[in-house]
Amino acid sequence: MKATEVPEIAGAYLFEPTPYADERGFFCRTFDVDVVRSVGLDPHAFVQDSVSRSVRGVLRGLHLRSGAGEAKLVRCSYGQIFDVVVDLRPDSPTYRNRAFFELSGETQKTVYIPAGCAHGFQALTEIADTSYRIDREHDPSEDVTIAFDDPELAIPWPLPVALMSQRDREAPSLAEVLKHKES
Numbered sequence: 436m437k438a439t440e441v442p443e444i445a446g447a448y449l450f451e452p453t454p455y456a457d458e459r460g461f462f463c464r465t466f467d468v469d470v471v472r473s474v475g476l477d478p479h480a481f482v483q484d485s486v487s488r489s490v491r492g493v494l495r496g497l498h499l500r501s502g503a504g505e506a507k508l509v510r511c512s513y514g515q516i517f518d519v520v521v522d523l524r525p526d527s528p529t530y531r532n533r534a535f536f537e538l539s540g541e542t543q544k545t546v547y548i549p550a551g552c553a554h555g556f557q558a559l560t561e562i563a564d565t566s567y568r569i570d571r572e573h574d575p576s577e578d579v580t581i582a583f584d585d586p587e588l589a590i591p592w593p594l595p596v597a598l599m600s601q602r603d604r605e606a607p608s609l610a611e612v613l614k615h616k617e618s
């Protein structure tokens with residue numbers, strides 16, 4: 436497994452596994468304590484693993500966590516997603532940068548997203564399963580949502596939006612979220 440820095444987002448990493456393919460399909464390691472530790476992350480920090488299933492065109496996000504935030508490992512375990520990270524840490528050298536990834540069940544790449552960044556994705560295949568590891572227990576009272584179509588962010592979502600949660604549909608703009616954060 437290879438770990439590389441994500442140039443657009445300070446402290447973010449991309450983990451690329453080496454799949455072993457044969458006539459049955461493939462085998463591939465998706466998490467390796469030694470590799471995670473080699474880039475300075477604590478592999479034992481992760482406390483919850485989750486998966487979401489989405490149908491084609493579903494958009495989830497952009498989500499941010501208030502308080503201490505939440506670092507996460509994100510991987511598309513089946514299908515394909517267009518994945519988006521936005522740096523919203525005011526003290527970061529890459530503040531307000533965006534990064535885009537194509538994650539898929541074929542490559543099994545994992546993105547490490549530092550706390551303080553917003554995250555969202557769109558499902559590109561009929562079914563797309565997205566797996567997470569998070570470093571703090573989920574707490575819905577800390578959920579923050581930013582409009583997926585915020586003009587300042589101008590994210591090039593590849594497909595028309597098929598479905599979104601009510602929370603995501605009603606999300607405020609980035610400017611409103613940042614104003615609230617500062618007050």
Ligand SMILES: Cc1cn([C@H]2C[C@H](O)[C@@H](COP(=O)(O)OP(=O)(O)O[C@H]3O[C@@H](C)C(=O)[C@@H](O)[C@H]3O)O2)c(=O)[nH]c1=O
Nearest residue numbers: 483485487495496497498507554555556567573575600
């Ligand atoms: C995210 C999450 C949700 N839930 C519950 C709450 C709710 O009843 C149900 C669905 O939650 P949501 O609608 O928030 O799920 P979803 O919109 O898929 O939220 C996810 O979006 C992507 C973009 C992320 O980055 C994730 O961290 C997470 O915020 O699952 C948990 O129990 N644990 C969790 O970690």
